[in-house]
Amino acid sequence: MRTGIFSVLIALLSLYAPAFAYDWSTNPGDGSPENPYQIRSADDWLILMATPTSWNKHFVLTANIDLAELSLTPVGTNSAFPFVGNLNGNGYTISNAALHQPANDCVGLFGFIGSGGQVTHLGILNVSVQANNYLKLTD
Secondary structure, three states: OHHHHHHHHHHHHHHHHHHHOOOHHHOOOOOOOOOOEEEOOHHHHHHHHHOHHHOOOEEEEOOOEEOOOOOOOOEOOOOOOOEOOEEEOOOOEEEEEEEEEOOOOOOOOEOEEOOOOEEEOOEEEEEEEEEOOOOEOOO
8 A cells, every 4th residue: 555655656756746846957048147047937937036046147038927816935045045147027017916925034936135146127017026125135
């Protein structure tokens, strides 16, 4: 019986493995200023949120991104994990984002942008943020 349950658990975990094992190498770009990673969908945005080790890289939006009904956390969370990379919105828009963390500070699409970090040419439409105290833009 235990072997059967174990097999089912392994099978279920393997369905979710790609989300945890994501590597930007499958995304166009290499994260450099000359060849930034391309953010082209809500799935790419979710991966950016979940990979703080990439928050020092370069990114460019290649499409409008609709984040409706997704569970979101800030990119750049505090002085220990700031966003110090560069995101060029390329004139595109991120829309329908909701970040409700009333007990936390530094909440937003970008919660903490550290020294050298930049977000440029990005439109924001219909974004709702609920936080405790403040949104810190630079350190």
